[in-house]
Amino acid sequence: MIRVFFAEWRKLRRPxxxxxxxxxxxxxxxxxxxxxxxxxxSERGNAREGQMISRQTLELPQGLSIGFSSAAGLLGLxxxxxxxxxxxxxxxHGTLRNLLVRQPKRLTLLLGKxxxxxSFALATVIVSAVVSIALxxxxxxxxxxxxxxxxxxDARTALFHTFINVFLSVLASGTxxxxxxxxxxxxxxxxxxxxxxxxxxxxIIAATVKHSATWMPGQLITTISSGGxxxxxxxxxxxxxxxxxALGVLVVSxxxxxxxxxx
Amino acid sequence: MxxxxxxxxxxxxxxLTKIYGDRAAVSGANFEVPLGTVCGxxxxxxxxxxxxxxxxxxxxxxxxxxxxxxxxxxxxxxRYLARVGAMIEGPAFYPxxxxxxxxxxxxxxxxxxxxxxxxxxxxxxxGDRGDSKYxxxxxxxxxRLGIAAALLxxxxxxxxxxxxxxxxxxxxxxxxxxxxxxxxxGTTVFVSSHLxxxxxxxxxxxxxxxxxxxxxxxxxxxxxxxxxxxxxxxxSDPQDLVKLLAIAHDAGHEGTVIDGAAHILGPTEWAPILNxxxxxxxxxxxxxxxxxxxxEETFFEMTGDSE
Numbered sequence: 001m002i003r004v005f006f007a008e009w010r011k012l013r014r015p016x017x018x019x020x021x022x023x024x025x026x027x028x029x030x031x032x033x034x035x036x037x038x039x040x041x042s043e044r045g046n047a048r049e050g051q052m053i054s055r056q057t058l059e060l061p062q063g064l065s066i067g068f069s070s071a072a073g074l075l076g077l078x079x080x081x082x083x084x085x086x087x088x089x090x091x092x093h094g095t096l097r098n099l100l101v102r103q104p105k106r107l108t109l110l111l112g113k114x115x116x117x118x119s120f121a122l123a124t125v126i127v128s129a130v131v132s133i134a135l136x137x138x139x140x141x142x143x144x145x146x147x148x149x150x151x152x153x154d155a156r157t158a159l160f161h162t163f164i165n166v167f168l169s170v171l172a173s174g175t176x177x178x179x180x181x182x183x184x185x186x187x188x189x190x191x192x193x194x195x196x197x198x199x200x201x202x203x204i205i206a207a208t209v210k211h212s213a214t215w216m217p218g219q220l221i222t223t224i225s226s227g228g229x230x231x232x233x234x235x236x237x238x239x240x241x242x243x244x245x246a247l248g249v250l251v252v253s254x255x256x257x258x259x260x261x262x263x
Numbered sequence: 264m265x266x267x268x269x270x271x272x273x274x275x276x277x278x279l280t281k282i283y284g285d286r287a288a289v290s291g292a293n294f295e296v297p298l299g300t301v302c303g304x305x306x307x308x309x310x311x312x313x314x315x316x317x318x319x320x321x322x323x324x325x326x327x328x329x330x331x332x333x334x335x336x337x338x339x340x341x342r343y344l345a346r347v348g349a350m351i352e353g354p355a356f357y358p359x360x361x362x363x364x365x366x367x368x369x370x371x372x373x374x375x376x377x378x379x380x381x382x383x384x385x386x387x388x389x390g391d392r393g394d395s396k397y398x399x400x401x402x403x404x405x406x407r408l409g410i411a412a413a414l415l416x417x418x419x420x421x422x423x424x425x426x427x428x429x430x431x432x433x434x435x436x437x438x439x440x441x442x443x444x445x446x447x448x449g450t451t452v453f454v455s456s457h458l459x460x461x462x463x464x465x466x467x468x469x470x471x472x473x474x475x476x477x478x479x480x481x482x483x484x485x486x487x488x489x490x491x492x493x494x495x496x497x498x499s500d501p502q503d504l505v506k507l508l509a510i511a512h513d514a515g516h517e518g519t520v521i522d523g524a525a526h527i528l529g530p531t532e533w534a535p536i537l538n539x540x541x542x543x544x545x546x547x548x549x550x551x552x553x554x555x556x557x558x559e560e561t562f563f564e565m566t567g568d569s570e
Contacts, residue, residue, distance in 0.1 A: 007372035014359055094355030097322055098412065101349050102373040104321050104340040260323035 004103055004112020005119075011086065012120050021078060021120075022127050028074045029128040030135055033067030037139035059146045061154035065162035068132035072166040072225035075128055076173030077195060079121045083174040084190040086117055087181030097261050106257045114178060121174050125167045133159075161227060168238075169225035173198070175245050176217065182252040185263075217244050273298045273420045273451035274319065276330035276337075281314050281323065287475050288314040291328065294470045294480035296453055298419075301446045303462035303483070304455040305562060306472030312455045313352050315472070316422055320349055333419055345373065348418035350426060354409030358398035362389055362408045365397055366415065375415050383411040388437060402429030410438065414445075421445060423454045427461060439465050463558035471565060478565055483558070490556040490564065494534050496525045496541070497550035503541075510540050524550070 012018060036047060040055055047053045047070055057063060090096040103109045140147045149155055180190035198218035206213045213219040213231035220237040228234035274296040281289045289311040296302040306312050317323045319332055321340025335342040356365040366380045384393040387407040406429050413421055427435045442452050442465055456462050469486055471479040479486050498504055504525045508518045511527045518527030531553040541548055
């Protein structure tokens with residue numbers, strides 16, 4: 001298992017992938033956090049979907065984490081793309097046969113790849129958190145937001161909880177990407193379908209079908225990242241998403257273990 | 264069905280079968296490859312060579328039959344693959360990584376020393392291109408990297424599928440020498456190639472497939488001796504060749520004229536008899552040479568559609 005982990009990291013650490021992804025994560029987080037503070041007095045809102053996060057809200061101990069948690073959705077998309085492409089490219093490059101000759105225990109290979117990609121996702125979440133917190137402090141003066149509560153124990157606890165929730169939501173999105181990668185065995189259809197479903201179809205369904213946000217995976221992953229919201233409770237979201245992922249992982253594990261490798 | 268593991272055999276398969284839908288890619292294959300030999304694996308395109316190799320490596324499951332690799336059953340590839348090097352259906356690597364880094368990925372995965380990577384690159388003639396990205400490699404260089412990857416485990420058994428594809432004549436000769444050296448060091452080499460002259464030069468034994476069925480498995484020399492040798496006779500007068508064919512026909516040997524020479528089927532020891540018969544008929548032969556069929560000729564004769 002540990003050998004699979006380190007072998008996978010040799011692929012994940014290549015500069016175009018690692019630095020490119022971390023740069024994109026830092027950029028997206030910086031954009032979301034900057035808008036949160038710089039548009040604080042805008043009537044068109046300073047958060048996603050035109051929501052307004054007030055100065056008073058930002059000055060709470062939880063205020064430090066709001067920019068970071070707002071970037072969770074985009075971090076999830078990055079994870080979905082990375083997990084899907086890293087998995088599916090083994091089929092399109094034909095490299096899966098090399099991997100299976102060197103590690104014939106297929107589930108060990110799959111689990112090792114998954115754990116290494118989870119550690120990659122953890123790195124993206126850490127980068128996002130650092131960028132968001134640094135920018136929050138940097139822009140607080142310009143936005144006239146008091147940071148007194150951000151240095152308290154309550155703020156640290158809130159930050160910790162947000163970090164865990166964002167990381168779990170990113171893992172859930174990444175796992176969906178890996179499942180799609182294993183089903184489609186090609187990065188483009190796996191990523192296209194995943195992004196189209198999570199970004200477009202779910203939002204259309206959520207806007208047109210009442211209570212649909214309580215069972216759709218993408219909506220519930222957002223609920224997890226924010227620690228519970230008006231759509232569903234945190235525990236409900238955790239249970240339903242876990243059930244979806246468990247089912248998906250079970251199916252693709254059986255497929256991966258039994259399917260002939262003929263490309 | 265079980266196949267008894269033999270310590271003398273690198274590969275042993277019994278009734279190995281793979282069926283896709285209603286088509287048998289491999290049908291009841293039986294063959295053995297002794298340890299420490301070079302075994303050629305030949306057959307026309309689509310005859311089931313790659314499918315067989317994939318079954319031996321645990322990449323696809325046989326529909327029926329059984330086999331052993333280095334004494335271990337093929338349904339437990341984890342027991343033997345650490346001692347097997349393989350390149351199946353051409354090289355496959357990550358385009359964005361360098362050749363050396365691609366090898367390090369596989370060395371890390373297999374638990375092999377990273378220190379040997381440069382040595383392997385040099386052994387296959389890529390010593391100065393290891394840091395170049397794989398996507399910049401020529402077909403021949405990719406092939407060499409594939410062979411280097413197969414050598415990572417210092418294998419007891421090396422399975423190579425068309426290893427000389429894309430190589431120039433000098434590269435083909437290098438690979439031939441490499442495989443021979445490996446065999447001399449005790450590595451069993453199981454190699455498929457469409458370059459039958461190469462296979463003939465390096466193989467101790469052969470497995471020949473046709474439409475998924477093994478039509479020959481054994482020593483290369485035994486296969487060639489099975490085939491009818493040809494006696495090639497030349498005369499300065501083309502009319503003499505027609506007379507010569509008639510003489511041979513009367514003696515029970517068929518022949519034909521190809522490129523100004525009579526090609527008559529017959530054993531080597533019949534050549535002097537033909538010479539005397541020609542002389543008695545007033546034919547002066549400019550050349551008389553018994554020729555054993557090459558592997559290529561044998562291959563076409565055995566694998567060609569006769570029905």
